[in-house]
Amino acid sequence: MAPTKTIKNKHAANRSGVKNSKAAEKSRNDGVIKSKGKPKGKAHTLVTANKGRPNIQELIARKLKKKTYSEKDLAIPELNTVTPVGVTKPKGKKKGKVFVDDKESMATILAIVQAEKEGQIESKMIKARQMEEIREARRAEAEKKEAERKARLEETKESLRKKRKRSGKSHGGNDDDDSRDVKELASAGTKAVKSKKKKSVSFAAE
Amino acid sequence: MRPLTETEQKTVFEKLANYCTDLKSLIAPLDDGDRYVFRLNHSRVYYVRLSVANLATSVSRDALLSLGTCLGKMTKTGKFRLHITALPILSEHARHKIWVKDNGAQPFLYGSNVVKAHVGRWSEDCPEHSGVVVYSMADIPLGFGVTARSTTEARRLDPTGIVCFRQSDCGEYLRDEDTLFAG
Numbered sequence A: 001m002a003p004t005k006t007i008k009n010k011h012a013a014n015r016s017g018v019k020n021s022k023a024a025e026k027s028r029n030d031g032v033i034k035s036k037g038k039p040k041g042k043a044h045t046l047v048t049a050n051k052g053r054p055n056i057q058e059l060i061a062r063k064l065k066k067k068t069y070s071e072k073d074l075a076i077p078e079l080n081t082v083t084p085v086g087v088t089k090p091k092g093k094k095k096g097k098v099f100v101d102d103k104e105s106m107a108t109i110l111a112i113v114q115a116e117k118e119g120q121i122e123s124k125m126i127k128a129r130q131m132e133e134i135r136e137a138r139r140a141e142a143e144k145k146e147a148e149r150k151a152r153l154e155e156t157k158e159s160l161r162k163k164r165k166r167s168g169k170s171h172g173g174n175d176d177d178d179s180r181d182v183k184e185l186a187s188a189g190t191k192a193v194k195s196k197k198k199k200s201v202s203f204a205a206e
Numbered sequence B: 001m002r003p004l005t006e007t008e009q010k011t012v013f014e015k016l017a018n019y020c021t022d023l024k025s026l027i028a029p030l031d032d033g034d035r036y037v038f039r040l041n042h043s044r045v046y047y048v049r050l051s052v053a054n055l056a057t058s059v060s061r062d063a064l065l066s067l068g069t070c071l072g073k074m075t076k077t078g079k080f081r082l083h084i085t086a087l088p089i090l091s092e093h094a095r096h097k098i099w100v101k102d103n104g105a106q107p108f109l110y111g112s113n114v115v116k117a118h119v120g121r122w123s124e125d126c127p128e129h130s131g132v133v134v135y136s137m138a139d140i141p142l143g144f145g146v147t148a149r150s151t152t153e154a155r156r157l158d159p160t161g162i163v164c165f166r167q168s169d170c171g172e173y174l175r176d177e178d179t180l181f182a183g
Helices: A022-028 A037-051 A056-065 A105-171 A175-188 B008-020 B050-056 B083-092 B104-110 B150-155
Strands: B036-041 B044-049 B069-074 B080-082 B097-100 B121-122 B133-135 B141-147 B161-169
Touching: A022 A056, A022 B083, A056 A105, A105 B008, B008 B036, B008 B069, B008 B080, B008 B083, B008 B133, B044 B050, B050 B080, B069 B083, B083 B150, B097 B104, B097 B141, B097 B150, B104 B133, B104 B161, B133 B161
Parallel strands: B097 B133
Antiparallel strands: B036 B044, B044 B069, B069 B080, B097 B121, B133 B141, B141 B161
């Protein structure tokens, strides 16, 4: 075990003044062995201390700083991300509501809305007019059909009347009777029902 | 109290355009250099002079009950409902009009629709489902509604047929007194 030597006066140790003298060498290796790394570190800290504090903080910050990964770097499928696709808000856009208070922007919105509405109303009117035309045409067609049907009925009536006249003349029947029959037929239409005699009730006098 | 956002402004204009023809006159500058603006407070939309709106900024939101003319209310789904308080503005620029006879005025003011028998006059070329302002025969605006039939169709309608669905009428001033201005 090497004997340890305490030095009372640090500055007096190398009093010889000669750099490579034996005394100087002795004093340098005077039994106390120090690790080579430590003094260096000590010296370094001293130097840094001299430079100022921000550097230490910088070092600490550098140590603490870890690489952060954005979701883009990770290449995760869109549906697996924390925020759903539709919810993400565009970056760089102003937060909050955008108010419309100036005259110009209000006028532009108004012009757009009015043009839209006018167009809608116009198309509605055109549509209504077209529908009305179609309805009118259908009504005219129905009226025409009705008139045709009536004409056909009249024709058949007329033919029946003529037939009866002819047959009446040949049989020598009464003309008045025939005309009455035709009238009855016309009033009853095609579904002619036998004319019944009106029933009468008589009460016996007491 | 705040100005309307772009979408809100658009919905308000769209609703007004159903009833009014000339919307530009609503925001046109006045003779004294002032102009009318739209303001929103407690989800109600007010049509107010800019100078009055600026003065109203000194009143806190909660304390401000009403200012200018209340046009209607923004619903939570972003739609806009016109109130009867907007009638003076609508009647001034009405696109289509219906005049109801005296016997039809009371049923309308009590909240029923307008039937054909009660119609005195009707503006021509009125399409179906378009906004219409209802007047009495003395030209007093009573309310507004939506047409049930176009003018030509309504001519063929029977007297009890509905020609106009009521949206709002002056009777609401009494019937909805509690909720019309607050709540």
